[in-house]
Amino acid sequence: MKPKQLQKKLDRQFYTRDLLTVAYELLGKHLVKKEKGKILSGRIIEVEAYDGSIDEAAHTFIGKTKRNEIMFNIGGYLYVYFTYGNHYCCNVVTGEEGKGTAILIRAIEPLEGISTMIKNRFNRDLLNEKEKFNLTSGPGKVCQALSINKSHYGIDLTGDEIYLIDQPLIDKQNVVITKRIGIKKSVDLPWRFYIKDNPYVSKK
DNA sequence: CCACGGATTGGCT
């Protein structure tokens, strides 16, 4: 890790650009969560883009509701939703105000605060070999490991609690662009981006 | 008020 003063937080301008551009560029960036002085962070390995204007799988396809309203903000806010009765998933809102676009963070590679993430995920202090890559290899897992829940809905990512740190993408030649998974509508849009061969990529 | 299904996960076959 670089010393703190050399780290550059991604700013509003980064998030307000085109959905797919931001989705691609999120790969390799560091996601940071601060809570009670503890820092939890990881490198973004896998994302999916959602655009309510043309994409039936997006939560904003039905228009603005109380649940999805933050997705219509200008880029740089956190959209957290609850699903399947158990899981939270977090998204980065992108674009200009009113677009209804966001990017689901599907997997990260743990960097800082790993022991806390283990505790958050499994309520234990140690992992067996099988669990090592099970820590943050899915959208629900990422939120559980970082303790992200509905209380973080709408957080401004240019603030100090949850934010992203700029990093060069060292796997540029290893980015895979393919169809999204776990959805039933608009299944053919190639809006899933991940780093090939990284062990934290979620299933398939 | 009620019915339905989901941007998932983990356990079992």
Add this chain to the structure above:
DNA sequence: GCCAATCCGTGGA
């Protein structure tokens, strides 16, 4: 690979 768990948001009556 298959499937149940679990509950809230959404839409229709």
